[in-house]
Amino acid sequence: MNEVPRIGIVSALHDELAAVLQRLPDEQRAPVAGRDFWCGHWHGHALVAVLARVGKVAAATTATILIERFGVDRIVFTGVAGGLAAHVRVGDLVLARELLQHDMDASPLFARHEVPLYGRARFATDAALSDALARAAQAVLARPEATLGAGVTREFALHAARLHQGLVVTGDRFVAAAADSAALRAALPDALAVEMEGAAVAQVCHDYGLPFAALRTISDRADDSAHVDFSRFVARVASPVSAAVLEAYFQSL
């Protein structure tokens, strides 16, 4: 456990974590606080992989343990998100350059969305780590068939999938009504996607001065037309895509 540096890999989904663990030759389980942390190597780089768990508190606890107990020197988060901006479609990737808690509201004491005592609503991700992840994501999107096979690529129209970069918003709510996503778009017009953990992990990494990057595959449009088969999308598309992007990232180190 004294080896440094070690990269923290946080997966939002069981399937995603399984796809990561499949690629590690030597993972060891280390249980802490009801979570299984997996210490291993990928392309010779030490990492600790873990499931985020769902929601801001659970994800913040997971991130804090990664930092305090496992001494990771950066955190990379992968998962799925609902598309908010009109041009963000199912199958696209969104790389967070900033994250914000859309359900934070201590007004009138503080401005809407501002996290009290931080003097800010938005937490930036690390530029260099995000750039590296963006390159890895572009490489995967350039050849979706290599990751997903021709059938799945065609079924989900992934030859047209794009990488977007910008604001991702987080809250303790699965957004599944058109009225709710419209309200988010009105309040936060530059938001690309919505999920349930990213801004919490970004805030923890901010507190510790740790580089953080977050990549999400768009699984739905955060409206009433939920994806036909969410679990199938996660198993067939989101998990292999995350693993392939991480593979390209570790190869590039």
Ligand code: ADE
């Ligand atoms: N993760 C994936 N889709 C989501 C949605 N619509 N709302 C919140 N988190 C999500």
